[in-house]
Amino acid sequence: MTQIAKTNILNLTEEEFVHPGNRACSGCTLSILYRIGLKALGRDCIFVVPPSCLTVMQGLYPISATQMPVLNGTFASTAAIATGVRAAMKRRGKKTQVVAWAGDGGTADIGIQALSGALERNEDIIYICYDNEAYMNTGVQRSGTTPQGGLTTTTPYDGKKENSKNVPDIVAAHNPAYVATCSASYPLDFHDKLLKAKEIRGLKYIHIQTPCPPGWGCEERMTVKIGKMAIECGLFDLYEIEGDQKKLSEPTAKLLKKDKLRPVEDYLKMQTRFKALSDEQIVNMQQKIDRKWETYRQEFAEE
């Protein structure tokens, strides 16, 4: 696996690539990711962004909250537009990173065809999915990544009936150059995975769990804690896949040493979106997590 020196708060780039002030909701963890992510990516980048919270966050014409060149495109075509920008860079002999940055709707649902095409062609781009687990920009409707039981405006009483899609698994099935999962609550882990992605040629996919106060039903000050809780209860895992190697990232890997993880209920009760879950559903969810960790303990035993 490609090795990258660990960044900490003391050696993190001081230069800012976003202007002070943007249109994100207070407590939005996307704004943390964006600010820290750009520090890793640096100036030599072009962004491709479909309709999403990020579109709004980056500013309304003729004012911009970002210092980066951005091409806003149609909802379903992020990875294809990025392909076109990359092809242009290749023609001009430029190493400029092309970064597609989309939400879960733009990635897992309406954008999955274009993403699958770009993955199959192994385009030399970085594709970032900030997954806030519903269509937040249009006001919290269910998405393919909304967890089972989650309340949204289109699953208003009993919560979503279906399972969520595992997008990193779908992506990994294409065997791209690099797949990583991140959490907005661990921005430096995201930062260093981006540094690594910059070193790798081919398609690099980074999937980030991105807590959202209005969508998840929590206080603004709680978003980072909730993201950490998702990791600590073993529900959302941080890992990297490079070639045929899968490696758990530190916040998840260190859980292997624990005999018992926090109950998932601790995570669920922090958010009003899960208030329709029955006790039975919570037990099922806990059993699923426990089974997953049994396999992890075997798979990653030597770590």
Add this chain to the structure above:
Amino acid sequence: MSEKLIESGNSAAALAVQLAAAEVIAAYPITPQTPLTEKLSELIAAGEMDAEYVAVESEHSALAVCIGAASAGVRPFTATSSNGLLYMSEQLHWAAGGRLPLVMCVVNRAVGAPWSVWNDHQDAISQRDTGWIQIFAKDHQEIVDMTLKAFRLAELVHIPVMVNYDGYYLSHTYMPFELPDAEAVRAFLPEYDYKHTLSPEHPESLNTVTLPDARNDINGVKQGGYMEIRQNLHLEMRQAMDVWEEIDDDFQQRFGRGGTPILDPYRCEDAEFIIVAMGSMANQFQDVVDRLRESDGLKAGVLALQMYRPFPTARIAEALQAAKVIMVCEKGLSYGNQGALFADLKSALYPYPARPRLHNYIVGLGGREIRTDDLYLEMKQACRQDDQATPEQNDTPQWIGMQL
């Protein structure tokens, strides 16, 4: 050196794109466009064309790749037909709204359902309000010349151009044409230069959310809202007609072909009866006009409309207002109303005092054979019809070649 070839219309288009030095090709195969896509990938694979070929997974993505490449400062090209064009429709609006100088060939084919791989113009007609310039070629030479001129037009006015030619009638038939000299084309078509190229050195945020009202930028200068941006597209698209004529003048001086880039009249000087048509059908009507003149003594002519959007309102009214009868024949319609071209043409003539009688004919949908004999008989009848028909009867499209 220029070259005389006998090739298919799809090959003619591919060779023109090669001459135009498009650098990123993204396309998804669809009948009858496929041989054009194959030819381009073949030219690139053989090292005869220096470009990136992106084998996308859909037409929506094909135009997305072009949007990305054009925004990043490189000349792209794509081509499609029928449902492929419709699948791109969202991107068509996006490319025009983003003022991207794209060129796309549309090999015209009927739209499903039911499936039909054969020719008509409904695909292009249905996309007439996307903000693209739409031009129609009549033969292989026009496919080559129009494609080359289209790149220059798109890049001068920053509006995408759709070069239409008939599926099978032109795409798969072999006809002689002259391929211009590569050096001369380079002099005619300057290097791609997009004013708002994505660049880390001069970062811009393109196609951001734009509010209903004009708004100050950070320097306190008021910038247009959505409505000003859209009005600008409309006004500059109207001006594109003059630019297209200037480009054609220059092309004619360099290559010796041209002179009628928007309306191409045949025997119209003294014509009392004028047939209006787009694409290869306009050539077929030349035989009809000859027969009407020679056998029946009818002063007939045919006016080929080569630029459908922007609609050459004043030019077409000027060309037609002195005639007695106009017969608009088209391979598509606005369902529930009448032929789209007919309605446009009627509205163009409305402000003029002397209005000719107008007839509308729908022909050749889904590849239904267009028999010259049928056209001749229908046109003869229209020429001879006295004014006894009610306005409503004259305004109702007649369908030629029906079999039930």
